[in-house]
Amino acid sequence: MPEHDDAKADAKATGAVTPQGSGRASKRPARSAPAFGAFVRKEPVRAPVRENTQANTPVGASTAQADGLRVETAQSWPADAVEVGAVIEAYGLKGALKIAPHAQGGKALLAARRWWLLKGREQPERHSAVRASAKVHGDSIVGQLAGLTDRDTALLLRGARVYVSRADFPAPEADEYYWVDLIGLDVANEAGVELGKVADLIDNGAQSVLRIEYPETGKDGKPTTGERLIPFVGVFVKTVDLAAKRIVVDWEADY
Incomplete structure (x- = not known):
């Protein structure tokens, strides 16, 4: 699955809000001002509720280890982890994940080498895995994690929140x-x-x-x-x- 790395080829892949250069709605002339963009969190698209008991089954340590996911703890979780998306569905038959990014284009998801996954609220399960590939797919990101090759296992991650270390964010452009x-x-x-x-x-x-x-x-x-x-x-x-x-x-x- 080819990685989407040409951010300028598609404005939606920038991960930043489109710069605005207009002034107030008044008669004063518009100034030549710098353009500011922001990585803005949005509510994730909610996956439809399905009668699928397997999708609600905890991932579990044995499954995680067998499929290339690394079990994490609160202590091993990166201090600079930032929530950047949510798993809404499995994609295809080979274990890819469909992610709803919190920012348009999912810039951080495309750049980070490792994704950190948190599922549940009261006693959340924590995992991480190396991102093998990722690409923009409409308003979503489709990503393949190393060692995750089975759709059924990918379904177990549905609803997990995806984090990326702030240190792995791509450098922002000027302004x-x-x-x-x-x-x-x-x-x-x-x-x-x-x-x-x-x-x-x-x-x-x-x-x-x-x-x-x-x-x-x-x-x-x-x-x-x-x-x-x-x-x-x-x-x-x-x-x-x-x-x-x-x-x-x-x-x-x-x-």
């Missing part, structure tokens, strides 16, 4: 930032007014939006959390300094 690197950064405007911290990124289909949280006082006089939504586009986002953990925006506190 492109991964969402995981933006969470928690302080946000201030050009006048130095602190606006809060990045709590999340939202994909509205046209662009990414920073969701900023900040402390405020409610009508009852009690402390609460306020929210600001700032489009993550060059006309508003002036600088992103990951080292300083700070974003400067063209945005007023009373917007």
Whole structure:
């Protein structure tokens, strides 16, 4: 199965939101601003519920070892693991997995050498395996893990969340930032007014939006959390300094 490695051949394979360069809907001229992209998490596509008891059977240590999956523990799990997708189905007859990526194009899934799989919530089963190949397939990623050659075993992984070590992410292009690197950064405007911290990124289909949280006082006089939504586009986002953990925006506190 050939690996998809030509990200520029298809805009959907970039793993980044399409850069936006337009300004506000006003009469002022549009500025030549840098383009910002983001690796934005999306909700995985849910697999249809099927009456298939085998698909709900735990993978188990013996099955994992026999099929090339390495059993992991909380201690062996990488500290920088980032959830990047979810297994929605087996693909074909040779043990390939169909993954719903959390970011358009699944850039991190295509680049990482090893995938880490977490199945279950209360007492999750942890496994990892070397990615033998991966390619974009519509809105999904089809990946083959080394040693996993049986469809029935692949079905046992349905519903597993797929993680990749942050260190294995491909280097972003100029003015492109991964969402995981933006969470928690302080946000201030050009006048130095602190606006809060990045709590999340939202994909509205046209662009990414920073969701900023900040402390405020409610009508009852009690402390609460306020929210600001700032489009993550060059006309508003002036600088992103990951080292300083700070974003400067063209945005007023009373917007």
